[in-house]
Amino acid sequence: DAGVIQSPRHEVTEMGQEVTLRCKPISGxxxxxxxxxxxxxxxxxxxxxxxxxxxxxxxxxEDRFSAKMPNASFSTLKIxxxxxxxxxxxxxxxxxxxxxxEQYFGPGTRLTVT
Amino acid sequence: SxxxxxxxxxxxxxxxxxxxxxxxxxxxxxxxxxYRQNSGRGLVHLILIRSNEREKHSGRLRVTLDTSKxxxxxxxxxxxxxxxxxxxxxxxxxxQKLVFGQGTRLTINP
Numbered sequence: 001d002a003g004v005i006q007s008p009r010h011e012v013t014e015m016g017q018e019v020t021l022r023c024k025p026i027s028g029x030x031x032x033x034x035x036x037x038x039x040x041x042x043x044x045x046x047x048x049x050x051x052x053x054x055x056x057x058x059x060x061x062e063d064r065f066s067a068k069m070p071n072a073s074f075s076t077l078k079i080x081x082x083x084x085x086x087x088x089x090x091x092x093x094x095x096x097x098x099x100x101x102e103q104y105f106g107p108g109t110r111l112t113v114t
Numbered sequence: 115s116x117x118x119x120x121x122x123x124x125x126x127x128x129x130x131x132x133x134x135x136x137x138x139x140x141x142x143x144x145x146x147x148x149y150r151q152n153s154g155r156g157l158v159h160l161i162l163i164r165s166n167e168r169e170k171h172s173g174r175l176r177v178t179l180d181t182s183k184x185x186x187x188x189x190x191x192x193x194x195x196x197x198x199x200x201x202x203x204x205x206x207x208x209x210q211k212l213v214f215g216q217g218t219r220l221t222i223n224p
Contacts, residue, residue: 004156031210033212042214042215042216042217043157043202043214043217045211045212045213048210048211050210055209055210056209056211091156091157093156093157095210097210101144101145101147101162101206101210101212102147102159102162103147103157103159103212104159105149105156105157105158106156107155107156108155108156
């Protein structure tokens with residue numbers, strides 16, 4: 001298995017632009033998590049899905065952030081409009097809920113907003 | 115907010131020595147997990163210990179859990195240069211959600 005796949009790996013954009021981050025979970029996994037990692041705040045859970053349904057989005061910082069999971073093999077995290085304080089590494093992780101609590105992380109997307 | 119708090123924040127030891135990292139948390143948990151993160155990479159799961167377990171081993175890793183003190187420790191024995199990474203504890207309070215600590219940055223000097 002290829003593991004969790006994220007794209008792009010690096011994104012540099014200007015303030016005000018829309019940013020879309022993509023994630024493909026491990027095949028067969030039914031829960032997907034979006035995290036943000038910064039030096040100041042560490043690793044924060046933004047939102048997670050179970051069977052493509054958003055379960056907990058309490059970590060989403062504000063309305064500029066939105067996430068979707070249209071099917072079991074794809075999810076997006078969108079920031080519109082982006083701001084410099086959104087600069088961070090965004091990780092996606094997946095698990096097979098009910099079988100294991102071990103989360104499998106993707107390589108992350110390093111976002112820089114100038 | 116981060117529930118898990120790792121101690122120390124940074125640790126530097128010589129290759130071959132043992133490394134011990136500690137984690138404290140605040141609320142009841144279903145399990146506690148340890149993850150490793152190499153620079154510029156995603157997190158990798160190391161070991162999971164359930165709330166009814168007190169100690170668990172996996173290769174050179176030993177994890178303990180004291181639910182009365184709400185604390186856990188990760189011991190890496192006979193450290194190697196490749197163990198250089200950041201180590202995070204994560205608590206599972208139910209419903210699949212993990213809360214990560216700030217991490218311990220471990221450096222193994224050759």
